[in-house]
Amino acid sequence: xxxxxxxxxxxxxxxxxxxxxxxxxxxxxxxxxxxxxxxxxxxxxxxxxxxxxxxxxxxxxxxxxxxxxxxxxxxxxxxxxxxxxxxxxxxxxxxxxxxxxxxxxxxxxxxxxxxxxxxxxxxxxxxxxxxxxxxxxxxx
Amino acid sequence: xxxxxxxxxxxxxxxxxxxxxxxxxxxxxxxxxxxxxxxxxxxxxxxxxxxxxxxxxxxxxxxxxxxxxxxxxxxxxxxxxxxxxxxxxxxxxxxxxxxxxxxxxxxxxxxxxxxxxxxxxxxxxxxxxxxxxxxxxxxxxx
Amino acid sequence: xxxxxxxxxxxxxxxxxxxxxxxxxxxxxxxxxxxxxxxxxxxxxxxxxxxxxxxxxxxxxxxxxxxxxxxxxxxxxxxxxxxxxxxxxxxxxxxxxxxxxxxxxxxxxxxxxxxxxxxxxxxxxxxxxxxxxxxxxxxxxxxxxxxxxxxxxxxxxxxxxxxxxxxxxxxxxxxxxxxxxxxxxxxxxxxxxxxxxxxxxxxxxxxxxxxxxxxxxxxxxxxxxxxxxxxxxxxxxxxxxxxxxxxxxxxxxxxxxxx
Numbered sequence: 325x326x327x328x329x330x331x332x333x334x335x336x337x338x339x340x341x342x343x344x345x346x347x348x349x350x351x352x353x354x355x356x357x358x359x360x361x362x363x364x365x366x367x368x369x370x371x372x373x374x375x376x377x378x379x380x381x382x383x384x385x386x387x388x389x390x391x392x393x394x395x396x397x398x399x400x401x402x403x404x405x406x407x408x409x410x411x412x413x414x415x416x417x418x419x420x421x422x423x424x425x426x427x428x429x430x431x432x433x434x435x436x437x438x439x440x441x442x443x444x445x446x447x448x449x450x451x452x453x454x455x456x457x458x459x460x461x462x463x464x
Numbered sequence: 465x466x467x468x469x470x471x472x473x474x475x476x477x478x479x480x481x482x483x484x485x486x487x488x489x490x491x492x493x494x495x496x497x498x499x500x501x502x503x504x505x506x507x508x509x510x511x512x513x514x515x516x517x518x519x520x521x522x523x524x525x526x527x528x529x530x531x532x533x534x535x536x537x538x539x540x541x542x543x544x545x546x547x548x549x550x551x552x553x554x555x556x557x558x559x560x561x562x563x564x565x566x567x568x569x570x571x572x573x574x575x576x577x578x579x580x581x582x583x584x585x586x587x588x589x590x591x592x593x594x595x596x597x598x599x600x601x602x603x604x605x606x
Numbered sequence: 607x608x609x610x611x612x613x614x615x616x617x618x619x620x621x622x623x624x625x626x627x628x629x630x631x632x633x634x635x636x637x638x639x640x641x642x643x644x645x646x647x648x649x650x651x652x653x654x655x656x657x658x659x660x661x662x663x664x665x666x667x668x669x670x671x672x673x674x675x676x677x678x679x680x681x682x683x684x685x686x687x688x689x690x691x692x693x694x695x696x697x698x699x700x701x702x703x704x705x706x707x708x709x710x711x712x713x714x715x716x717x718x719x720x721x722x723x724x725x726x727x728x729x730x731x732x733x734x735x736x737x738x739x740x741x742x743x744x745x746x747x748x749x750x751x752x753x754x755x756x757x758x759x760x761x762x763x764x765x766x767x768x769x770x771x772x773x774x775x776x777x778x779x780x781x782x783x784x785x786x787x788x789x790x791x792x793x794x795x796x797x798x799x800x801x802x803x804x805x806x807x808x809x810x811x812x813x814x815x816x817x818x819x820x821x822x823x824x825x826x827x828x829x830x831x832x833x834x835x836x837x838x839x840x841x842x843x844x845x846x847x848x849x850x851x852x853x854x855x856x857x858x859x860x861x862x863x864x865x
């Protein structure tokens with residue numbers, strides 16, 4: 325068993341970019357690729373791609389200009405979990421969840437959560453989004 | 465906005481829009497590329513000109529999205545806003561949407577109900593050949 | 607690039623003369639040829655900027671030259687802007703349109719195009735029978751292909767244009783109104799990152815020009831709405847916007863800095 329796998333058959337793919345909208349397409353491409361290889365149906369692939377884009381765009385908007393956008397994909401058969409995160413200038417940065425984009429994200433993903441981490445031990449405050457998407461049928 | 469270069473690949477924005485009048489009574493906005501937070505403003509500019517042209521001359525608006533490879537919520541918002549403005553003028557926004565990248569977001573958000581959606585440009589222009597936006601009274605077209 | 611530029615300055619009077627000639631004026635062809643030849647380096651320069659997209663430079667120069675001919679034909683000196691501010695976006699627009707029309711057919715090898723067609727063919731059939739979108743393995747099984755090929759085909763298909771615009775569009779080029787051309791110029795600059803870049807130069811503008819620019823790019827108003835707000839005609843707004851944007855564009859957009 326390789327380092328990339330765990331006992332429950334989960335593989336990890338991590339992408340780190342500057343927190344800029346211009347590099348989100350690359351993260352979308354990774355999301356599409358993973359979902360297609362995990363044999364998601366074509367609609368689920370499209371939904372995951374769009375959900376990852378939405379999460380990254382929301383985070384880039386809230387990010388400190390010097391921040392990195394970190395996106396971790398946890399790939400299991402039938403389900404992918406995405407954990408995206410940026411550093412923020414202020415510890416109390418709040419993500420707007422009453423926007424059209426957030427409602428779209430909730431429609432696309434099976435489950436979405438906002439995560440805040442206050443900066444401790446000299447590390448910067450971060451804000452992140454965790455979303456889950458499964459391979460099969462998506463209810464309208 | 466990040467310190468990173470706005471155009472890291474040095475090729476400009478991955479979205480093109482082109483406005484034309486293929487026949488009297490219709491305004492056609494051809495859109496190619498990706499519609500996301502980076503490019504949504506350019507789509508907005510193209511849509512603004514199309515709606516303005518339709519209003520000034522009394523014409524239907526067709527947005528050809530058959531060359532669009534990705535449609536984010538920011539792009540959906542632009543299209544919905546345009547549909548709303550045209551509705552106030554008595555018109556519909558006609559969309560040409562053939563690929564899953566465009567049809568899926570429209571369908572899964574339920575936004576497809578707000579537009580007249582066609583498989584190809586020819587049938588969209590056929591349906592939109594009668595201008596559904598009346599020109600302003602007393603004003604001659606540009 | 608200004609009227610005083612030594613390299614192209616001698617062509618300005620020719621532009622004015624050409625604009626004044628009627629369709630059957632015997633001077634017209636000679637002037638046109640002189641202008642296109644004279645400004646050809648501009649078209650070549652723009653073509654070179656697109657040369658990293660996999661298209662042969664010669665083809666791009668040809669396309670850019672067509673754009674230059676259109677710019678020469680459509681430029682009217684009394685618009686108040688200098689020729690480059692008009693010609694550069696016209697030429698770039700022609701080259702971009704070339705890529706847009708090519709898109710699929712040039713970038714993707716035949717094998718993948720055929721694959722895409724095959725995949726498309728079975729997707730709707732499978733969607734019907736499955737009651738949902740198919741998975742890559744289901745498509746592969748139906749086509750009798752390895753999944754890896756289907757994955758490759760799906761990836762390539764994200765670049766696909768499913769319909770192409772016919773000659774209806776190219777015939778419109780000749781009758782494009784000033785409003786449409788200004789719209790193209792606006793669209794060039796109406797990018798989120800340019801809005802950030804515009805802020806510092808706003809201070810350099812006269813109050814009315816600054817107001818109009820703010821309303822257009824930060825207030826998202828149409829030209830007609832701005833006209834009502836400022837108390838001038840829409841055509842006047844259009845002209846002022848073009849002039850202001852042209853000046854700013856030369857400072858902001860490396861693509862339009864010629865020479």
